[in-house]
Amino acid sequence: AQSVTQLGSHVSVSEGALVLLRCNYSSSVPPYLFWYVQYPNQGLQLLLKYTSAATLVKGINGFEAEFKKSETSFHLTKPSAHMSDAAEYFCAVSRYNQGGKLIFGQGTELSVKP
């Protein structure tokens, strides 16, 4: 069965510091992986997705993620945090035998301190 685990429900960084949000997946087949962001009182929007074309995926707002098959990880990073990055971040994997349905992780809330 496929699953996604996000390590850390809350992460706090200082403005200008590195952002690292962790995501590990479990899948018996090559996965399609996604990172979505949810700003306060809004819906989710796509940050980036891995579809096997390249292991380092660049997304919007300076975020990127690296697919590491050996570690079954898809961690999200940004070199320098900005106050506007404060949001909740969700990692998700496509259900291989159920089309486009997504399995979401529990989410990581990112706080950015001035």
Next chain:
Amino acid sequence: NAGVTQTPKFQVLKTGQSMTLQCAQDMNHNSMYWYRQDPGMGLRLIYYSASEGTTDKGEVPNGYNVSRLNKREFSLRLESAAPSQTSVYFCASSVGTGQLQETQYFGPGTRLLVL
């Protein structure tokens, strides 16, 4: 384009009352989804529609019904609301009929409180 819209934005119900959450998309997408979001649990799929006239159960369908009224609209109905259905509900859509790599586009959500 408005994208995905949801009504109402907020609703308070009493236990046993019924209501319908409305969702519409103007992107000519084929697939539409209903999720619920609860603290510490991420988003869980309630129902899914790969095309007009078809619906399929997700992880947590009990207590809900859906209707894919046409290509644009996908409604979620609570026949007899329970406090356990207090949640934030999100509608989403995607362009295809359920390919693995599709991006889903989300509405702003409906906050439902069942007393």
